[in-house]
Amino acid sequence: MARKTPNTSSSGLDAPKGLRSSVIPRRPVTNRDRFGRVTEAIARAMGTPWFLVGLTLFVVVWMIFNTYGPEAWRFDSAAIGFTALTLILSLQASYAAPLILLAQNRQDDRDRVQFEQDRQRAERNLADTEYLAREVVALRLALQDMASKEFIRAELRALLEELDRGDGDTASAPSPRTRPTPVQRGTTR
Template structure:
């Protein structure tokens, strides 16, 4: 007989933690959020108010044999049902809030890390801009090049004048 294949044991997971339990916790967390969202709507308040009104009308106006929660005793069953609903609603809402707080905490941490990366990138770019500005100081500016060209043109004009004067002097000496 072949042995049933056992799942691979992992040593980085504590003993007793199965794969499905994380999904169960998440499923329960989603359920608590669904309940909290549902209870926070106007439709829930309207439905609950309608339920209480129908309950009270039925137990007040119906024949005595059909009444199950008499108004003479102060609607004891209705009070019990509403207390039970409140006793389950409050912890479910708190669980949903804790879950939202955990998500907010993770989001804040991610935002902080993103801000740190942006700050580091900005500082790097600022250093690069400063390095470029320092490198630009070593480069010749447009005004510097124009001044150099003017001085070269002046030297060339002086040289042309001196050459033309030498040619004139040389031509005079020949004649």
């Protein structure tokens, strides 16, 4: 008796959702942004003075041709209000509005990304500024522990006075270890 093997293909409803094959095969998308770039280019072109001039010339030529052109060649009658021209302009307007909205949405997305990058850059600048401020404070504190010019001058004068006394006896001179530090003398500046 032949044993049936279970259906291991993941096309059934018994497979997890992520493993099911779709009913409608999907085409691999090579460049999702291409459509957005095309719509932006069209919307950008529609917003130029040249587009308005071209559209105006198209409408004027259409109306002149269908009014004064040879009777056999006319295809849109002025008597019925240039119906074909009206339909063409309506079609153009019905596509122009969504294209402009798509371009505006893409610009909003770019602005949102730019805003996020600016916010992150501002946070990094703030962190760098705070770090530098802490470093400046640490340097100021370290400088306060250093000997000031007045302290060094006083020490040099004391040594010169000892040399001028002519003791000649260096053993009686106080050693550098026994001299008071700038903090002990009170001349930290």
